[in-house]
Amino acid sequence: MRAYADMHCDTLMKAFFEGEERLFEGQGMQSVSNMIKAGQLLQFFAVFFIPELDEETKKQAGFTREIPSDDEYYSELKSILYSQVEKHSDSIAIALSAEDVRKNKAAGKASAMLTLEDGRFLNGSLDKLRSVYDDGVRAIGLTWNGENCLGYPNSADKNIMEKGLKPFGFEAVEEMNRLGILVDVSHLSDGGFFDVAKTCKKPFIASHSSCRVLTDHQRNLTDEMIKIIASKGGVAGVNFAPEFVNIGEGDPKSRAEFIASHVLHMYKVGGEDIIALGTDFDGIHGDIEIKHPEEMELLFDILSKKGLSSSVLDKFASENVMRVLESI
Incomplete structure (x- = not known):
């Protein structure tokens, strides 16, 4: 089993609602114990900021606590x-850098890295951005699915999708480059993506997005976006959600074969240095074939049978993510 890096999960949110030991116990898709069993190298643990919801939606989502x-x-x-x-x-152990990940591995430990999903938390403040860096945050998804102080989200509405970064968004990207925080475009509008591409001086990431040409969802990356991320030295983590990877009429499942097809398409379009994992474990639902880290070998086996060399699989598993962490 390859020691892999995963650029996104929502397990912290699950632990908030179900009890903090949920982070270790392994009763969901991701946990510390699951990481250890699978020999996982690194997990980005996102703080996902929950949108305002009505009571019925909260109940359906399993939100059993008042959201502060x-x-x-x-x-x-x-x-x-x-x-x-x-x-x-x-x-x-916590990792703040690629060097920390290596030290933790040498000590026989997996690594956890703190990230943010939805830059609304910054509330237009560069001081707050600097504060979360001091807390150990090393990647920030600029938006989730709503407008915020940084810019506009992915949307089925063409007018929203074309909108880009706001003035604070440009300032924040520059400061994230200076500090050493990865700029994450996974939930961003298309207009915002191209603004990031023009503004970002360092490699940026799409932590959990798949390929739009294979699965036509606005959260996925176009071939042009894949090429741009690759040209900037960044990486894209393939998302395992059924609605982002299913291929073919009438098959709503997240099959390992489908995920492999997205990896191979990214590889074909962007090269071997862009491909990475961004499972979105504990943030996705539906019929999912790979449901936790111990099943990840299934994906590596398929990719190997489809022709990816061992060295390319090593890049996909963790080396590309480690390279990007080093670059910031």
Whole structure:
């Protein structure tokens, strides 16, 4: 089993609602214990900022607690990650850099890295951006599925999709480059993507997005976007959600073969240095063939049978993500 890096999961949110030991116990798609069993190298743990929802939607989503202010919520999820890592320090450690990941591996430990999903938390403040960097945040998804202080989201509405970064968005991208925080475009509008491409001086990522030409969803990347990310030295993590990877009429499943097709298309369009993993574990639903880290070998086996060399599979598994972390 290859020691792989995964650029996105929503397991911290699950731990917020189900109890912080959920982060370790392995009862969902991702957990520390699942990482250890699979020999996983690195997991980006996202703080996903929950949008305002009506009570029925909250109930359907399994949100069993009152959702506090963004500041309180961020503080609690950060605390869950750091306290659980400290409690289980024999098997996992926080990483702030690629060098930390290597040191942790040498010590026989997996690595956890804190990220943000939805830059609304910054609330237009560069001081807040600097503060989350000090907290250990090393990647920020500029938007989720709503407009915020940075820009506009992916959307089925063409007018919204064409809108780009706001003035603070340009400032934040420049400051993230200076600090060493990865700019993540996975939920961004197409207009915002191209603004990032023009503004970003360092490699940027799409932490959990697949290929739009194979599965026509606005969250996925066009071939032009894949080429641009590759030309900038960035990476794209293939998302495992059924609606982002299913291929063919009437098959709504997330099959390992479908995921492999998206990886191979990214490889064909962008080259061997762009491909990576961004499972979105614990943030996705439906009929999913690869549901936790121990099943990841199925994907590597398919890709090997389809012709990817061992060295390219190593890049896909972790080397590309490590290279990007080093670059910032």
